[in-house]
Each structure stands twice: as structure tokens, then as C-alpha cells.
Amino acid sequence: xxxxxxxxxxxxxxxxxxxxxxxxxxxxxxxxxxxxxxxxxxxxxxxxxxxxxxxxxxxxxxxxxxxxxxxxxxxxxxxxxxxxxxxxxxxxxxxxxxxxxxxxxxxxxxxxxxxxxxxxxxxxxxxxxxxxxxxxxxxxxxxxxxxxxxxxxxxxxxxxxxxxxxxxxxxxxxxxxxxxxxxxxxxxxxxxxxxxxxxxxxxxxxxxxxxxxxxxxxxxxxxxxxxxxxxxxxxxxxxxxxxxxxxxxxxxxxxxxxxxxxxxxxxxxxxxxxxxxxxxxxxxxxxxxxxxxxxxxxxxxxxxxxxxxxxxxxxxxxxxxxxxxxxxxxxxxxxxxxxxxxxxxxxxxxxxxxxxxxxxxxxxxxxxxxxxxxxxxxxxxxxxxxxxxxxxxxxxxxxxxxxxxxxxxxxxxxxxxxxxxxxxxxxxxxxxxxxxxxxxxxxxxxxxxxxxxxxxxxxxxxxxxxxxxxxxxxxxxxxxxxxxxxxxxxxxxxxxxxxxxxxxxxxxxxxxxxxxxxx
Amino acid sequence: xxxxxxxxxxxxxxxxxxxxxxxxxxxxxxxxxxxxxxxxxxxxxxxxxxxxxxxxxxxxxxxxxxxxxxxxxxxxxxxxxxxxxxxxxxxxxxxxxxxxxxxxxxxxxxxxxxxxxxxxxxxxxxxxxxxxxxxxxxxxxxxxxxxxxxxxxxxxxxxxxxxxxxxxxxxxxxxxxxxxxxxxxxxxxxxxxxx
Numbered sequence: 001x002x003x004x005x006x007x008x009x010x011x012x013x014x015x016x017x018x019x020x021x022x023x024x025x026x027x028x029x030x031x032x033x034x035x036x037x038x039x040x041x042x043x044x045x046x047x048x049x050x051x052x053x054x055x056x057x058x059x060x061x062x063x064x065x066x067x068x069x070x071x072x073x074x075x076x077x078x079x080x081x082x083x084x085x086x087x088x089x090x091x092x093x094x095x096x097x098x099x100x101x102x103x104x105x106x107x108x109x110x111x112x113x114x115x116x117x118x119x120x121x122x123x124x125x126x127x128x129x130x131x132x133x134x135x136x137x138x139x140x141x142x143x144x145x146x147x148x149x150x151x152x153x154x155x156x157x158x159x160x161x162x163x164x165x166x167x168x169x170x171x172x173x174x175x176x177x178x179x180x181x182x183x184x185x186x187x188x189x190x191x192x193x194x195x196x197x198x199x200x201x202x203x204x205x206x207x208x209x210x211x212x213x214x215x216x217x218x219x220x221x222x223x224x225x226x227x228x229x230x231x232x233x234x235x236x237x238x239x240x241x242x243x244x245x246x247x248x249x250x251x252x253x254x255x256x257x258x259x260x261x262x263x264x265x266x267x268x269x270x271x272x273x274x275x276x277x278x279x280x281x282x283x284x285x286x287x288x289x290x291x292x293x294x295x296x297x298x299x300x301x302x303x304x305x306x307x308x309x310x311x312x313x314x315x316x317x318x319x320x321x322x323x324x325x326x327x328x329x330x331x332x333x334x335x336x337x338x339x340x341x342x343x344x345x346x347x348x349x350x351x352x353x354x355x356x357x358x359x360x361x362x363x364x365x366x367x368x369x370x371x372x373x374x375x376x377x378x379x380x381x382x383x384x385x386x387x388x389x390x391x392x393x394x395x396x397x398x399x400x401x402x403x404x405x406x407x408x409x410x411x412x413x414x415x416x417x418x419x420x421x422x423x424x425x426x427x428x429x430x431x432x433x434x435x436x437x438x439x440x441x442x443x444x445x446x447x448x449x450x451x452x453x454x455x456x457x458x459x460x461x462x463x464x465x466x467x468x469x470x471x472x473x474x475x476x477x478x479x480x481x482x483x484x485x486x487x488x489x490x491x492x493x494x495x496x497x498x499x500x501x502x503x504x505x506x507x508x509x510x511x512x513x514x515x516x517x518x519x
Numbered sequence: 520x521x522x523x524x525x526x527x528x529x530x531x532x533x534x535x536x537x538x539x540x541x542x543x544x545x546x547x548x549x550x551x552x553x554x555x556x557x558x559x560x561x562x563x564x565x566x567x568x569x570x571x572x573x574x575x576x577x578x579x580x581x582x583x584x585x586x587x588x589x590x591x592x593x594x595x596x597x598x599x600x601x602x603x604x605x606x607x608x609x610x611x612x613x614x615x616x617x618x619x620x621x622x623x624x625x626x627x628x629x630x631x632x633x634x635x636x637x638x639x640x641x642x643x644x645x646x647x648x649x650x651x652x653x654x655x656x657x658x659x660x661x662x663x664x665x666x667x668x669x670x671x672x673x674x675x676x677x678x679x680x681x682x683x684x685x686x687x688x689x690x691x692x693x694x695x696x697x698x699x700x701x702x703x704x705x706x707x708x709x710x711x712x713x714x
Binding site for chain 1: 581586622657658660663693695698699701707
């Protein structure tokens with residue numbers, strides 16, 4: 001018992017001792033002098049928390065002459081006819097006869113003269129008559145007019161998907177390539193000023209690193225990496241955003257991306273060009289925060305497909321075929337007339353479960369979700385189009401509470417907390433119901449102007465496909481295949497055009513109202 | 520620690536583990552989903568010819584507009600228990616032909632595997648898979664079929680406010696790709712037309 005007590009005491013004491021050890025200052029990372037002649041590493045030493053560079057090492061890299069004056073104790077830095085005179089431990093430096101005041105005085109240590117980065121950018125730049133810019137994020141000293149865009153990197157990662165967002169300022173062209181299983185972004189620049197986040201080694205994304213001496217940023221992928229997708233968005237006049245989505249092999253429930261063919265080996269990406277049209281098999285695509293109040297991405301969901309034929313008309317017309325045809329027409333209209341990104345949950349005859357459909361919309365951060373179906377009734381005289389949005393009679397108090405508590409603070413790696421928006425899949429649609437109702441009303445009005453409507457044109461129903469959609473969502477029944485006359489119409493291109501145009505008009509109107517709400 | 524204390528500690532630990540296991544097992548049984556009757560699916564009863572006491576209940580059929588449900592009074596056998604009454608109601612809904620010009624909302628000749636009332640408000644109706652295979656598709660047919668079952672119980676069995684449809688003893692996502700059946704449904708008054 002005494003031994004146990006002693007052991008516990010010792011362990012506690014050790015833990016307290018370790019916890020209270022003073023944190024050791026890490027060795028400062030070297031700076032890199034970047035010039036038209038190339039790159040040159042510069043040793044950095046830390047003195048009382050301030051980073052210093054060796055003046056002689058700097059002078060060698062910049063082609064300067066350094067001469068100590070033993071009489072005055074000063075040091076003269078010269079380039080051709082231009083010079084600066086500094087005195088260790090004094091914060092005032094004479095540059096071409098003009099006094100420059102520094103925050104930290106040069107030091108003399110171990111026979112070396114140490115100067116701060118400020119000395120470089122203010123004093124040496126004047127001596128050289130060139131711009132020298134310190135880029136702290138990338139640990140760069142940039143000499144002259146080199147193209148060195150800042151690249152702010154943000155990574156969100158998981159087991160099945162990862163999204164890396166690069167905000168590039170000033171806007172710079174970039175090319176994304178895959179080589180050796182890694183995804184490399186090459187910028188049209190002399191170098192990049194990038195501080196990359198440390199990500200935990202995972203089976204999909206293992207690390208992010210900048211190129212040694214090259215304007216590149218490499219995503220080191222793991223064994224589960226299957227494909228990537230890169231899209232470019234304009235953030236503002238001077239900044240472009242490149243978003244790279246990594247998709248894993250066998251990622252289920254997220255998207256069909258894993259099953260999609262790998263993206264091209266090289267994907268040019270220019271901030272001046274719009275994002276590539278969405279691949280129907282697209283899985284994860286980035287979200288443009290600027291679209292939060294507008295409509296940038298629309299997901300069209302052709303009902304049924306594959307093993308699920310849906311209903312069948314007396315003439316043999318299958319619901320899954322009609323819905324796909326109309327969906328393609330809606331997609332073409334939106335893309336060509338509005339220039340919006342349209343993602344189809346399926347663009348062929350494939351089986352999709354209900355959660356996959358909503359997942360595609362959610363993963364694409366869609367602003368609208370429109371599911372297209374054709375109906376059937378036991379009575380063959382029933383006909384007309386209908387529009388549905390989700391009914392919410394099953395919402396319980398707990399889900400409502402969660403809806404009213406949109407953000408929760410979760411602990412994050414390295415300490416502190418991060419506000420995370422938690423949305424139950426089952427309640428994703430609930431907070432968009434008002435907008436869904438508005439969209440349903442617009443679709444109904446637009447359809448009514450072109451095709452016959454059912455006696456119950458707008459309804460609410462607990463439709464499975466709408467439950468998990470985290471955006472305004474409607475299900476459009478474009479007509480009754482069980483009505484012989486309507487079956488023929490729905491199978492015809494002309495009627496399909498009318499239906500597609502009606503849905504397109506409604507989406508267009510919804511977008512206008514959302515982006516320019518009435519005063 | 521003395522041998523006696525050690526033995527006491529072991530005994531207390533064993534009792535704690537045993538009680539915990541017993542509690543866990545009992546809770547597990549309590550929380551488990553209802554299982555279908557052990558007996559094989561019963562044939563659809565000929566409700567109209569069943570002898571014995573009867574009650575007047577409302578059954579639901581497709582209205583003459585083709586898009587709504589409408590309630591019609593019909594005699595149904597009196598059940599000895601709430602669960603038996605619920606089963607009788609569902610069997611009547613499935614087995615009764617609608618009066619003209621109304622139409623069927625649910626497929627014919629579908630066996631009721633069981634009806635459970637595990638709580639005060641919820642009912643679980645376990646139907647044979649023929650209920651799914653006989654549906655002609657379309658969200659409209661699916662809505663009418665699901666809500667006819669829901670309505671016949673919520674209307675005639677007052678404590679019941681929610682009904683979940685099971686197929687072959689299992690929870691299903693939908694009947695034909697539309698209506699979410701993963702949780703009990705409440706009566707949809709908007710779908711019901713006053714006769």
C-alpha cells in the first residue's frame with residue numbers, strides 16, 4: 001500500500017512538473033532570400049524574442065560590401081556609391097546621410113553583426129535602391145519585382161473526402177496536375193508566399209507542402225486517394241480562390257465521386273475563366289461563400305433510375321426515362337441562360353438511394369434542389385402537374401431545439417474551441433421550409449402558365465428525398481403517366497420543353513428575388 | 520489489504536457486474552423494436568361476414584376526384600384488446616371494397632403480419648411485402664396508401680396519433696421511393712376530403 005501511494009505521488013508530481021515546465025522557444029525557421037538570381041537561405045537567430053539575420057550573410061547574398069570601422073565601432077554597408085552606417089546597440093542608422101530609426105538596434109554577437117528584417121527592408125533597400133519585401137508567412141525576403149502571390153491555405157479533411165481551399169492574392173493562374181499520386185498546384189509566378197497548415201496523416205491526405213524553390217504547392221495523398229477536382233472562383237478583384245477536392249476510393253454515402261473516372265491529369269485553372277461546367281457525376285465540389293445569399297449551384301434530381309423504374313404508363317413510358325429527359329433540358333436551360341452551375345444527381349440510368357441524392361446536393365453546397373418525378377393514380381382520369389415541399393409534422397422538440405442552436409463549440413486540435421454548425425440530417429430541410437414553400441409556389445405558377453395542373457397543385461408531404469436537403473428543395477410531379485393522354489404528352493419533346501422551361505423560369509425568378517429582394 | 524477485505528471487494532464487484540448485466544439486458548429487451556407475430560401471416564379476413572360484436576368505424580378510400588381520401592363508415596369486428604382492435608381496423612381497411620364511385624387506396628389481398636401498440640400514441644402495422652409489390656408506383660398512390668393505413672388507426676383508435684408501417688417485420692425507407700416511412704406518420708388532414 002505504501003509503495004502504491006508513493007508511486008501515485010511520484011506520478012502526480014511528475015505530471016505537475018512536466019505541465020509546469022517553461023516552454024522552450026523553438027528555433028526560428030530560416031528565411032529565404034528570393035531574387036531574380038535565385039533563392040538563398042538565410043540563418044535566423046533569436047535574441048530576446050527578436051529575430052536577427054547575420055549582416056555578412058545578407059551582404060553576400062545581395063552583393064553588398066560590409067566594412068567595420070574599428071575607430072568608431074560602426075559598420076558601413078556599401079553598394080557602389082550608396083552606403084549606410086550603423087552602430088551596434090543604436091537604433092538610429094544613417095542611410096545616404098539620412099537618419100532612419102529602427103525598432104530594434106543591430107547587435108554585435110560572436111564577432112558578427114546581427115540586424116533585423118526591418119533593417120533589411122528599410123535600410124538595405126535604400127542602399128540598393130530596390131524594393132525588399134518581407135513575407136512572414138512564407139519566410140521570404142523578396143528582392144525586386146518578382147511575382148510572389150500570397151497563398152492562404154485552408155484544409156478540411158476527413159476519411160472520405162478532403163477540401164483544400166487556396167486564396168491567392170494577387171489573382172494568379174494556376175495549373176493542377178497529378179503525378180506520382182500527388183496533386184500539385186503550379187502557380188504562374190516566381191514563387192509563392194504560403195504558410196501551409198499541418199494536417200494529420202490520413203489515408204486520403206497526408207500532408208501539404210510547398211515546393212522547394214518552385215512556385216508549387218503539393219498535396220501529398222495517401223492510399224485512399226482516387227481522384228481530384230479543381231475549380232476556381234473569384235473572391236474579389238485582387239484575389240482568386242482555387243478549391244481542390246480530393247475524393248477517396250470507396251467513399252460511400254458522400255457522393256458517387258469515387259465511382260467517377262479520375263479527373264484529367266492536368267487541369268488548367270485560371271481566375272479569369274469561369275469554373276468548368278459541372279460533371280454530372282461530380283461528387284464533392286466547393287462552396288463559394290459569396291453565394292450564400294444568391295443562387296450559384298442548382299442540383300437537379302431525376303427521380304428513380306436503374307433498378308427503380310418508378311411508375312409506368314399504360315403505353316409503357318417509364319418514369320425514370322421521362323424524368324431524366326426533362327432534367328437534362330432543365331440543366332441545359334439553366335447553364336446556358338443563367339450561367340449557373342448545375343449538378344445532376346444522375347445523368348444516366350443508374351440506381352441511387354435517397355440519401356445519395358440529398359448528399360450530392362449537400363456536398364455540392366447547392367443553393368436549390370429540384371427533384372423531378374412523374375406521377376400515377378389508380379383512376380386514369382387524374383392528370384396534371386403538382387409541386388411538393390416537405391411536411392414537418394414529425395418534428396419533435398429535440399430537433400427543434402437543435403435548429404434553434406445553430407452553432408456549438410467543439411474542442412480543436414491544439415487547444416481552444418471552434419464553432420461548428422451541427423445539423424441533423426433528419427432536420428436539414430426544416431430550416432429551409434419557408435424558402436422551399438416560396439420555390440414551390442413559383443414552380444406551380446410557372447407550370448400553370450404552360451401545362452395543366454392537378455386539382456391539388458401544391459402540397460406538403462414527407463418525401464424521403466427532401467428530408468436531408470440542406471437548401472430550399474421541392475419535388476415536382478410533372479404529370480400523371482397513368483393518364484393515357486398525359487403519358488403521350490410527357491413522352492414528347494415539345495411537352496417536355498414546356499415543363500423544363502417552366503421549372504427554369506421558376507428557378508430564375510427565385511434567384512432574382514433572392515439576390516435582389518424587394519425593398 | 521486483508522484477505523477478508525479482498526474477498527468482500529471481489530464479491531461486491533461480482534454483484535455490481537451481475538446487476539449491471541441484468542439491467543442492460545432488461546433495458547435492451549424493453550427498447551428493442553417490436554417483432555412481428557411468430558404466427559404465419561394471416562389471410563385477409565372477410566370482414567363483412569365475420570360473426571360477433573361489431574363497431575362502426577371509418578375506413579378510407581380514394582375520393583371521386585382521384586386525388587383525395589374520403590372516410591366512409593363501415594362495420595368492423597370489435598377487438599378484445601386495443602391491439603386486436605387495431606388489427607381488425609387494418610384488416611378491414613385492406614379487405615373492404617369501396618362503394619362506388621370511390622376507389623381503393625390500398626392494394627387488395629395483403630396479409631397483416633401484426634399490429635403493435637407498444638406505447639400510448641404509436642402503432643406499428645406490419646404488412647406483407649405484397650403491399651409494396653402491388654403498388655403501381657407514383658408518389659400519389661404511395662401517399663394515399665400510406666395515409667389510408669395511418670388514418671384508419673388514428674381516426675378510430677383514439678389514443679393512437681402516429682402510425683409506422685413495417686414491411687415483413689422490418690422498417691422500410693419508403694414503399695415506392697417517395698414517402699418517408701422510417702418514422703411514424705401522423706394523420707394528414709390535408710389529404711382527406713370531407714364527403
